[in-house]
Amino acid sequence: MKKFLKSVFLIILILVVFRGPVYRLFINYKNIGTREKIEITNQELIKLINAKSANRHIDAEAVADIANQMAKDELSFTWGNASNNPNELIISHKANCIGYSATFNSIANYLIAKNGLESEIQTRHIIGKLYFWGIDVHQLFSNPFFKDHDFNQIRDLKTGKTISIDPSIGDYLWIDEVSAE
Numbered sequence: 001m002k003k004f005l006k007s008v009f010l011i012i013l014i015l016v017v018f019r020g021p022v023y024r025l026f027i028n029y030k031n032i033g034t035r036e037k038i039e040i041t042n043q044e045l046i047k048l049i050n051a052k053s054a055n056r057h058i059d060a061e062a063v064a065d066i067a068n069q070m071a072k073d074e075l076s077f078t079w080g081n082a083s084n085n086p087n088e089l090i091i092s093h094k095a096n097c098i099g100y101s102a103t104f105n106s107i108a109n110y111l112i113a114k115n116g117l118e119s120e121i122q123t124r125h126i127i128g129k130l131y132f133w134g135i136d137v138h139q140l141f142s143n144p145f146f147k148d149h150d151f152n153q154i155r156d157l158k159t160g161k162t163i164s165i166d167p168s169i170g171d172y173l174w175i176d177e178v179s180a181e
Contacts, residue, residue, distance in 0.1 A: 060156035
């Protein structure tokens, strides 16, 4: 029994420490569409973004880091109805996966525009499906809430590198980068 408990503890420890690589190994995101970007007009949100990005060199990785961290810091997940507009979410702080991704995307686009990087960095708010070892997990649920799942991609146009981020998963599982096609 003691050996079994040690084995279980070791497996759990490995899953916690290597949760990102394990998640990316088993879960793959597939793009089925995109959502329009929402311009940030809320002055409080603009002040927060400017404060978080002050004195930082802004490149694709910094944009991804700042947008992801702000979405995680400012939002908390809800299963209920919530706005998808970051200008409203900064007040309510309640979002679903669409709101998390819309907030991420809007912050990223604000940073890109503010720093004149439109020809160097591109971001997309993507509607996707999650696949576990090739099986569409959305087909397992009848609730319309689970019909799809939103995530984001940032592409460095100079290097061609694409970073895929799911800010809602990042908030709860501390996994910042995901595997996407």
